[in-house]
Amino acid sequence: MRLSIRYGRETKDFFVPDRNYMGTLRPKHKKGVKDPEKEVERALHHPIGSPKLRELVSSKDKVVVLVSDISRPSPSRLLLPPVLKELAEAGVSNKKITIVFGLGIHRNQTEDEKRALVGDYIYSHFRCIEHDVENCRYSGISSKGTPIEVFAEVKDASFVIATGNIEYHYYAGFSGGAKALAPGVCSRRTIEQNHRRFMDPGARPGKIRGNPVREDLEEMARKVGIDFMVNAVLNPEKQVIKAVAGDVTAAHRQGASFLDKLSRVCIEDKADIVIVAPGGYPRDIDLYQTHKAMEHALPALKHGGILITVGQCSDGLGVGPFARVFDEGKRPIELVEELKKQFVQGRHVASRIAHIHLNNEIFLVSDLSQSTKEKLFFKSFNSVEKALSLAFDKKGKEATVWVMPFGISTLPSV
Template sequence: MKIKLFYDGALVDVEFPEGVVLLEPKSPAILSDHQVRANLIRAFNDSPVSFSGKKITLVVNDATRRLPTWKILEILTELIPASSIDVLVATGTHRAPSDSELDMIFGPTRRAFDGRIFIHDCRDESNLTHLGYTSRGTPVDVNKRLARAECLVCINSVEPHFFAGFTGGRKSLVPGLAGFTTTVLNHSYAKYEEAKSLNLDTNPVHCDLMEAVRLLDKTPIFSIQLVTSCDGGIAGVFCGELETSFQQGVACARRVYTVAIENKYDIVFAVGEPPLDMNLYQLQKAQEHGAEAVADDGILVVVGACSEGTGSDYFIKLADDYPTPNSALAPNAMSDNRFGIHKLIKTARRLRKIKIRYVTKIDDKIVRKVYYEPGKSLQATLDEAIAQKGHGARIAILRDACLIVPVV
């Protein structure tokens, strides 16, 4: 049976055997524009945060999140004059958004913020302020505009995240507006097995982030946390205090982004979709989620063109020091806090139980360097997997695998 898989900006036909299973969560109810508007206005009017006479600092996601930020901005600028708002784009360690990506983020509201949109640069130390340290010793350095804000409004998306548990909430401030050193130290906890999708309570990355954000305790924050469907519709909007609205968003995201499975599969295709298929750094999210559905000795096929390449050279270069999966599981790797080491360690852990193939446009040598086996094409990789596992192999497809998490 032919099934269309997203790859390199197009839907590609792949011939799967009969009986292939599509792992898809139930479609959530989508809020109408009227409902989104009513929820936001009600929460704004009920908020204890005083906006009157204050310069507002608005924090928005960059282009690596699938979020209709502009829809919220259209409502927000009716409640707060755009002239009293400065906007910080929370890029974390990502590159700055392009001009077309800024159009996508701001939509028709972009002109209203002309001259007041500031792109965070985590490596510009002259634009950072030190707030203190977390109990784990992470130095908390943040954008000066964030530290000096009289009042903060944050627009976030809440989705599963492969080592922070969930995106959203605290993440747009730290690491979104943090210095590079802060992010490196926080992300060093991603090496631990508790740092995984859906887990918050015992997740060292999340716990460290929460401590970091609490150092901004004197800054009034009005939080807008959105949960979107795979099609981009808004399934939930939660507003108010940062931690409370984030936890409400998490509860909704667990329903929207998880799919229950009774058994694991011999072959799983984990398909990354825009914008998280843009590079290898982001695509590993599909690997970590797809692997949850693969039986021991099974084959995981991760699909994403990675049109922007690796997205980060850090973990690619680290593979020079850790050339094999076994070397990435050695004690010295766990004590190595260099940026990106968690990617090698997580992949090495997966390879103890399953085989991993990547279908991308990236050079095969680079793919192999970070422990993956390159696939020639979608169809060829499927055919090879069936040849290895047999024609009776149980096969599943996980679409939007950077966000959807199978749960046994």
């Protein structure tokens, strides 16, 4: 079986023998809407659990619109024009609107990246700034004990709009909704306190009720105040297939339910080998982001199996604390034990990868430099074929293979 998988902005072709190939796991096919902006307008005209945006905001409001950074596939340049039109019709002037890129703890973006995310006109006519993780102010504490520290520009706003896209998240259940605020525009301390719950059994992809990470971040959003939300659901081709707007929780629930019906894939048997890719750029922009596809592939992999992860990693390893782990030469078991004693934001992902590798074996196909590959505690390859060849040597010539070309958008369920 000749197959193709997205790799950055390119593709990688490879071959899996028919006798080994169990199939390809991917979301149900749904075409993108013909006019994405009209779909956003439809959502704005039929808000869920909320009055219309133009009925909520006033000309006196100081408005902040939260948008995703370059590491997310959120179609901000499609979501923003209808939102800004609504604000204008409500009498809000351009000078009273600030667009904030939620970085969390990710790197700062280039001017070209910011312009590409929102479009030339919006970038030139509206104030567009990045969240500063070091410039956050205290806003209370959640019932789970998380100190709520929010970017000062957001704290000072009188009306906050969250935008983003809804897809599976490996421990927050789903992206989108309140995640635009937490972790999007919060302090490092807030992010760490929320994320340290990611090892809880309830913190898993596709789960909202009983998920301590999701419950905590939604409580923080309620306390700070997100006044309106607009989110998109995308197909694997990153086309808009649905938009939801309104109350940040109620609208998010409808969007998440819609996604789950398309993207949860039932399987009867697990495989000896799973070949998984996040789904191309920006989902495989670095190893930190690529790792999320590993998490979603685990339900389809037999214990002790081989997980071939295909991600270009054009930005290298990713955020500083995560990247620095691999300079230390620690063994996987040491990283797992470290996490039990102390949670450090960024390092926690290295510990999760170590946990996966101890129970299975990770093979990585990437464009990481040779010097970086030599620091990793798992095997690296330049091609899927070479990785698969060694996997067959280890698991046997009759080993079974699932392929997941859109790992971040797909959730196997046995």
